[in-house]
Amino acid sequence: MTSLPPALLASLEKALGPGGLLTDASDMAPFLTDWRSLFHGKACAVARPASTEACAEAVRLCAEHNVPVVPQGGNTSMVGGATPDETGHALVIITSRMNKVREIDPIDNTMVVEAGVTLKAAQDAATAAGLMLPLSISSEGSAEIGGVLATNAGGNNTVRYGNARELVLGLEAVLPDGQVLDVMRRLRKDNTGYALRQLFIGSEGTLGLITTAILQLQPKPKSIEAALCAVADAKGALALFSAFRNTEPSAIQAFEFMSGLSMNLVNTLIPDASLPLSEPAPAYVLVELASPREGGALRDLMEEVLGKAFEDGLVSDAVLAESETQRLAFWKLREEHAEAQKRAGASVKNDVSVPLSTIPTFIDRATAACEKLIPGIRVAPFGHIGDGNIHFNLVQPEGADGKAFLARDHEMMDTVANIVRELGGSFSAEHGVGQLKTYMMPGWRGGAELDMMRRIKGAVDPEGIMNPGKIFPAA
């Protein structure tokens, strides 16, 4: 069944204990395909270590036998970052049995958490302790901490609390030779050599496998206010963001942009969704404020900034959530854009970021370019405008042939990417490179930058056994 040499198989089974090694094809299947079904790989086995020690021993054995290792968390990569290649040589190591929240400290405001804890479970544990883990992404029910950190996840609350990278104080990881790197320090100041933890976060499993982390928590908000606002365009949305930021930046927990076209798809195609404004607008903003304090100050802040924005003509209409139910209904209007676009036909996704100040230019130029490329195309951008991160999605023209539309996906992606690049943006704001986007690295991150990345990879993993084929294009 497995291509593993018998001696290695026996050693791995011993290291991983009962139930720790899957070699049966049907047992392995769920771990060999990414959740978007873009990639279908093979593996010699799937390892399920229950401890750092078992994981380290498995990696050491792999290094000894020159067997590639593919780390996998909740298998929610958007870019095939955790799927092995088709050779069947690799051992996939999944972290789901390392799933303890070890400790929450209410003075340090820290949480010690193993790699296989889902982001949702970590959030819940923080909440139960009266604190907040301020990292939220749509796959949080499945995504595990190890993968969340390996990909430097972003999401809705980056505007306030930063990406995953900014939330990690300490880290433990298994290196490609099986050594355990222990930088599990819960220190806010520690200038003693290179920032290895920062390097690991976002390295997509190519330097080692994250096994444990210390996360920085925040006090739990005691008041929260949300408003859905009608604005004229991205320029208006950005001006509204500046108005909130210049008044009280630390109150802004989320600031989301939705194009009128995309919102109209949600309103039309999602059964329970209904726009609470009197009439459709060219664009929308969902702003959420939060405070660790009780009382009406947050409501006053929301009304003050929106009132001024009305006067200045930035906002033409707005509804404030009057209940938790209504707040969640606003979020449903935001969360259903991907689903609504799916129901509207074939679509192409661009997870891009640009400097905040260039967002209106970006949306105007990219919209015009795409509409010129494919007449009738439905340009449906939405996303985290407070971070300069737009999901610039493109939906097929109504009634057009979906397959013919998708056949031109590279034309559309390149059209958008060229504009992003001219504006100093990134071709992957949140999703990473994985295996889907390795081909873009030489053009976008080439020269000294890719050279330095390759040097580091070569130094830490000279045999190239950790997550081969990810981030780096074939040389």
Place this chain on the structure above:
Amino acid sequence: MTSLPPALLASLEKALGPGGLLTDASDMAPFLTDWRSLFHGKACAVARPASTEACAEAVRLCAEHNVPVVPQGGNTSMVGGATPDETGHALVIITSRMNKVREIDPIDNTMVVEAGVTLKAAQDAATAAGLMLPLSISSEGSAEIGGVLATNAGGNNTVRYGNARELVLGLEAVLPDGQVLDVMRRLRKDNTGYALRQLFIGSEGTLGLITTAILQLQPKPKSIEAALCAVADAKGALALFSAFRNTEPSAIQAFEFMSGLSMNLVNTLIPDASLPLSEPAPAYVLVELASPREGGALRDLMEEVLGKAFEDGLVSDAVLAESETQRLAFWKLREEHAEAQKRAGASVKNDVSVPLSTIPTFIDRATAACEKLIPGIRVAPFGHIGDGNIHFNLVQPEGADGKAFLARDHEMMDTVANIVRELGGSFSAEHGVGQLKTYMMPGWRGGAELDMMRRIKGAVDPEGIMNPGKIFPAA
């Protein structure tokens, strides 16, 4: 005069232009000694490039001729991080002619700044644009941005805004082979390969020379409140910090601890300093709140938290600053501790950090251990308690012989360090490793951690020409 080969001398002079290369001993002297006068080095010349291109060409020439390069900013290292060794082989490159604030963007809230701009000049430029660069250290009048980033400076506002690392969006650096690494992206989300910028920050010039940076700015505070509080001990100070943090964490701009003994030295030995409280206390806290909003909400917050702290017995006395003059007087009481200790005789400095929750234990244990080691020793800790960062300074017994006291400095430092280490702390919270503390690296950061640092250093700088002798102990 110079040991430079004539061909290299000519090439460097051509690359650096008029006034760009100093070879006269008296011209070079200011750059060959650290400001604490702990280290006295030699150099073949001192280069003053006026642009990234000139700097890159100088480094390329050095690499070609195997001449070591020592980057130096404002020469304010506490650990000899920018001073060459005694061989005289190295070229010191100073960044002071690369001193332009190139751009401030009030929508992105970003600043593009060259390496040789002093931190103070950068702060002032941000302020003039109605914004704030929230990084403040005591050497900010001399320290330059390149060095500030190379050492990941911390300071008084880390508790609110993070260390230098958290404030940098983009970076440009000259690599050891003369290539220019350009990661000058002003993006809050960009997951496209390794976090090279994060790796560079804090690498103390051992991977290359930082030439330009994009910094994240903040709205300028419009209201500010400061209070000087008497507390019973570090435990009380920490409880007061928790009280503020759990009420409104984003309002805390600084939270500083001062031991009664150290404050008494300030009060006694610094002419203009006078304690505004009715009687001396066992320990003090200086808390500063700031808000981008005008109005009395911040004062209300200060009074609310302090009022509750009085009731809970955490604070026995407190004075709120009634004017900017009084606020600055409070800060003078905080800033003069080093000077007062100097006037009290010989002293030993320990810039350490521990997990927040262990601060009271650390101070209690370290105080007892030092008092046992040297009866009559004056234990005078103060520092950034909100970050877990204590300057655990030790002043000679009154009337004792200063030299005899200092002869035992390693005993005292080891006594403190052992306790720091047991509590999971760091031997260098802010100051870095430089050449002063390289000997501590194997014991504290050894095994897989130091091994990985060495691998990265070897990969990026295989000839070892960038800032030799810093961070890494001789192998």
